[in-house]
Amino acid sequence: MDTQHPRPMDRDFYVQAREAATAAQVVEQVDFDEPGAFLLDLGAGETASIELLSGAQIVNLLPFNTADPDERLWAHETCLLEGLWLTRYSRLWGTMARFRPLLTILEDTVVTPRRPGEMGAHHHPVYGGAGTPASWKWAGGREGTLTTWEQFAAALATRALPTTLIKDNACLFQKTRLDAPAQRLDILASDAVTGDRVTLFAEVDVTLMLALSPYVDGASATADIDESPRPVRITRTTAVAQPLGWPYPDMGYPDLALYLDETGTRATEAVPTPGREAILS
Amino acid sequence: MSASTIGLALEPVAPPIDQPFYDRLQAARSSFTKVDEHTVERGTGYGLRVSAGQAFRLVTVERAQIVDLCLTSAEDPTEHYAAGTQLAWEGGFVSRGNRIWGTAPRSRPLAACTADTLRPKDDASHARDHVSHGAHCNAHHWMLYTGTHPRTCYDNLRAGFAMLGLHQRYVHDNMNIYQKTALDPHTGQYLEGLSDAEAGDYIEFYAETDLLVVVSLCPQGSGADTLHGGDDDWVPYFDMPVYPIRIEVYDTGITPQGWPVSR
Numbered sequence: 444m445d446t447q448h449p450r451p452m453d454r455d456f457y458v459q460a461r462e463a464a465t466a467a468q469v470v471e472q473v474d475f476d477e478p479g480a481f482l483l484d485l486g487a488g489e490t491a492s493i494e495l496l497s498g499a500q501i502v503n504l505l506p507f508n509t510a511d512p513d514e515r516l517w518a519h520e521t522c523l524l525e526g527l528w529l530t531r532y533s534r535l536w537g538t539m540a541r542f543r544p545l546l547t548i549l550e551d552t553v554v555t556p557r558r559p560g561e562m563g564a565h566h567h568p569v570y571g572g573a574g575t576p577a578s579w580k581w582a583g584g585r586e587g588t589l590t591t592w593e594q595f596a597a598a599l600a601t602r603a604l605p606t607t608l609i610k611d612n613a614c615l616f617q618k619t620r621l622d623a624p625a626q627r628l629d630i631l632a633s634d635a636v637t638g639d640r641v642t643l644f645a646e647v648d649v650t651l652m653l654a655l656s657p658y659v660d661g662a663s664a665t666a667d668i669d670e671s672p673r674p675v676r677i678t679r680t681t682a683v684a685q686p687l688g689w690p691y692p693d694m695g696y697p698d699l700a701l702y703l704d705e706t707g708t709r710a711t712e713a714v715p716t717p718g719r720e721a722i723l724s
Numbered sequence: 725m726s727a728s729t730i731g732l733a734l735e736p737v738a739p740p741i742d743q744p745f746y747d748r749l750q751a752a753r754s755s756f757t758k759v760d761e762h763t764v765e766r767g768t769g770y771g772l773r774v775s776a777g778q779a780f781r782l783v784t785v786e787r788a789q790i791v792d793l794c795l796t797s798a799e800d801p802t803e804h805y806a807a808g809t810q811l812a813w814e815g816g817f818v819s820r821g822n823r824i825w826g827t828a829p830r831s832r833p834l835a836a837c838t839a840d841t842l843r844p845k846d847d848a849s850h851a852r853d854h855v856s857h858g859a860h861c862n863a864h865h866w867m868l869y870t871g872t873h874p875r876t877c878y879d880n881l882r883a884g885f886a887m888l889g890l891h892q893r894y895v896h897d898n899m900n901i902y903q904k905t906a907l908d909p910h911t912g913q914y915l916e917g918l919s920d921a922e923a924g925d926y927i928e929f930y931a932e933t934d935l936l937v938v939v940s941l942c943p944q945g946s947g948a949d950t951l952h953g954g955d956d957d958w959v960p961y962f963d964m965p966v967y968p969i970r971i972e973v974y975d976t977g978i979t980p981q982g983w984p985v986s987r
Contacts, residue, residue: 573737716883
């Protein structure tokens, strides 16, 4: 894939990992259709597949470092590096200070047909973040429906984590097109079908926070949605490969000590980056 | 739904708006009174407080200069600009008439753009100045491509938040003012260009609530004119000219209406 902001990638490694994933041993499998987010802890090298069981269903994904939830999906930088829509071998990048891959997509079986009026439409946009209570309400959504933001908030609360961790999420199986002049994302009816799946490879120990979108498959106006989210199957496997780690050898990489404290997480002192203190005026 | 059915597009969300209020605000602009100004030196960051009902301008002093702009609620710094919501509700650009939205659960307007003097030069790429998304450059970009670690936007924003007593975890996904860019509708990749801003151009925001405003003057300067070399290679960028920005603060005499408002 062309990118204007390339990062090194050992493509052969991921091709082999993808092949290994097809024969990996299943460790855990859950059929999930509840109105609440699902938390799945993945060890580095393990995979998680999200498979549709009953037709298209948008699954919102916000992964975070299990040991340091402050390190989580950075949708905007992922868009810069990978493009707006995710697919096979797209990497999902984490926030500062490490700015490293958290997950890599090994498989994406969704097919996007070319139809009139859907020029440029693709699945799996990395820019979510609009599944808020306000979005649902202003669009006339049914009262009492748990939005993605609320599902994420409740899931984080089970681990005593704050809602401030919620950032823009990836929207798996959602189909969007970009209105070029306005640069607005239009949601279209998903083309995903029963059996379609996305498989994720854990680059580090990572927790997947997954929420079934109340928009279901994106096919109905918000005010007309009266269907509950459709079930998906979440399958976790044993490690299929030892992650390569980041950065790659001989790659330019900043001194993380400028940003991390003795706990190995981002420092919480209100100071500038050392060596870059001077605000000249 | 059958494979032959053309997909439906969900309607854009339309939060309530008291348009007469914003009409009054526009009409009152000629009576705005400047109460403060500060020139942010090239390549640095800055943080300031803007009170509810005030307006602030980001003014091009010499030449176009990309400004990464963070907006945070002064009363609750965990409430800040929500780029994902902004993209969904207002689209990918910020200009006069756009409201600037904050994070859930409040999801309220933090500011409203009340003026934008830049005259865009449209082209087939649909790229325009004042992008509502895109985050901030950081040491990783620069170390990978140039082997140097200048004052990046992350570092500048961190410094600006530190001026206001806040640490780096308050740095959030920002607007990119005076950055001309667009997402390609076919590939989803960023298209970059040179800003269309000229000396004296400004963009103005009305504070709907007490705000902490933090800016970074990006070390990329005015845009990406030297970013791409040949067809195959990514050309590292460094030593790009950077320019100052002047921040002006105005008393408007207009009290914000609060949130929510009835339709």
